[in-house]
Amino acid sequence: DTGVSQDPRHKITKRGQNVTFRCDPISEHNRLYWYRQTLGQGPEFLTYFQNEAQLEKSRLLSDRFSAERPKGSFSTLEIQRTEQGDSAMYLCASSRQDYSGNTIYFGEGSWLTVV
Amino acid sequence: AQSVSQHNHHVILSEAASLELGCNYSYGGTVNLFWYVQYPGQHLQLLLKYFSGDPLVKGIKGFEAEFIKSKFSFNLRKPSVQWSDTAEYFCAVIAFSGGYNKLIFGAGTRLAVHP
Numbered sequence: 001d002t003g004v005s006q007d008p009r010h011k012i013t014k015r016g017q018n019v020t021f022r023c024d025p026i027s028e029h030n031r032l033y034w035y036r037q038t039l040g041q042g043p044e045f046l047t048y049f050q051n052e053a054q055l056e057k058s059r060l061l062s063d064r065f066s067a068e069r070p071k072g073s074f075s076t077l078e079i080q081r082t083e084q085g086d087s088a089m090y091l092c093a094s095s096r097q098d099y100s101g102n103t104i105y106f107g108e109g110s111w112l113t114v115v
Numbered sequence: 116a117q118s119v120s121q122h123n124h125h126v127i128l129s130e131a132a133s134l135e136l137g138c139n140y141s142y143g144g145t146v147n148l149f150w151y152v153q154y155p156g157q158h159l160q161l162l163l164k165y166f167s168g169d170p171l172v173k174g175i176k177g178f179e180a181e182f183i184k185s186k187f188s189f190n191l192r193k194p195s196v197q198w199s200d201t202a203e204y205f206c207a208v209i210a211f212s213g214g215y216n217k218l219i220f221g222a223g224t225r226l227a228v229h230p
Binding site: 033042043103108109 | 147159164205207219223
């Protein structure tokens with residue numbers, strides 16, 4: 001099955017360190033999304049790519065966060081100088097707009113714990 | 116700003132009971148509507164979706180949802196729940212407004228089904 005895959009699945013890091021997450025979307029999906037989910041909350045939108053272009057960024061995405069999708073395929077989300085408040089599940093999703101709408105499929109997420 | 120409200124944060128039912136989870140959204144234009152489920156330790160999975168046409172949509176595992184445009188609602192139903200339905204359920208909306216194309220989630224409803 002070529003679903004959305006994310007790596008690593010779990011990451012524990014010390015405050016102040018940088019971390020990077022990778023997402024491989026479903027093949028042929030031109031849209032890629034990053035969300036963040038904390039316990040007891042629904043996923044919150046972070047950013048969205050159509051092909052390699054980053055079309056929208058949430059205000060949640062501070063200057064310490066950067067996302068790229070250099071060739072319109074996989075994407076990376078980097079968090080610099082991590083803070084304890086960054087501890088969350090980082091979800092990647094992908095979709096392909098078709099005539100019937102836009103169904104978004106999610107990966108299993110990358111858990112980040114900042115200690 | 117667009118938002119999604121799920122009225123019940125926690126629901127506890129016995130097996131064979133009927134289920135209805137409320138979802139309301141705030142946006143007056145064209146929307147795509149979704150229910151996602153997250154089983155313990157697993158990733159978000161699509162239960163069902165509404166793009167257009169028949170406002171009563173059927174999804175996997177016996178779930179259905181009804182889109183009532185006048186009430187801005189998309190409630191999830193199941194006539195008889197099973198223990199295996201224990202999970203967290205998220206309502207989500209894509210609101211189309213120019214380039215506005217992201218999936219907005221509600222806070223989720225935790226369902227516990229007792230045998």
